[in-house]
Amino acid sequence: MKIKNLINNIFIFSLLIFFITSSNAGEIFVSLKKNKVNVRYGPSFESDIKYIYKKINLPLKQIDKKENFRRIIDFKNNSGWIHISQLKKNNSVIATKDKVLFKKPSSFAKPVAQIKEGRLLILEKCEQNWCRITSEEFEGWIKTDNIWGLN
Numbered sequence: 001m002k003i004k005n006l007i008n009n010i011f012i013f014s015l016l017i018f019f020i021t022s023s024n025a026g027e028i029f030v031s032l033k034k035n036k037v038n039v040r041y042g043p044s045f046e047s048d049i050k051y052i053y054k055k056i057n058l059p060l061k062q063i064d065k066k067e068n069f070r071r072i073i074d075f076k077n078n079s080g081w082i083h084i085s086q087l088k089k090n091n092s093v094i095a096t097k098d099k100v101l102f103k104k105p106s107s108f109a110k111p112v113a114q115i116k117e118g119r120l121l122i123l124e125k126c127e128q129n130w131c132r133i134t135s136e137e138f139e140g141w142i143k144t145d146n147i148w149g150l151n
Helices: 002-024
Strands: 028-032 037-040 049-053 059-066 069-073 079-083 087-089 092-095 099-102 111-115 120-127 130-135 138-143
Touching (some): 059 079, 111 138
Antiparallel strands (some): 028 059, 037 079, 059 069, 069 079, 092 120, 099 138
């Protein structure tokens, strides 16, 4: 009887772990494919447009999905539904504080530019606590703390 209870408890615990981890599985970062993207109140083309993004590559957090629509939340906590055709794999981040862009992935490397809070940065690659980014005319390495949009 004790073995049966133990097996039941392990099974229930496993299910609980599965549901806890799978509920966060939908939370990933994505980016906008186009310069003009409609955000809707609900997950259908019949839903009214809530607002319009006008920034290609803007990173967004996907927090839910229903059929071909994804519920997103942005850096400023605005939320809504976007059709999946307007989204792509994440390729950008936003600086949450003023940051220094370095020539190499080291705080001792030559500083290249001062990145202001809120600046959109295009990711090239990430290694440990550093990401290589481009931002208009600048390119270099930035520490991954105080940036929003990394998976």
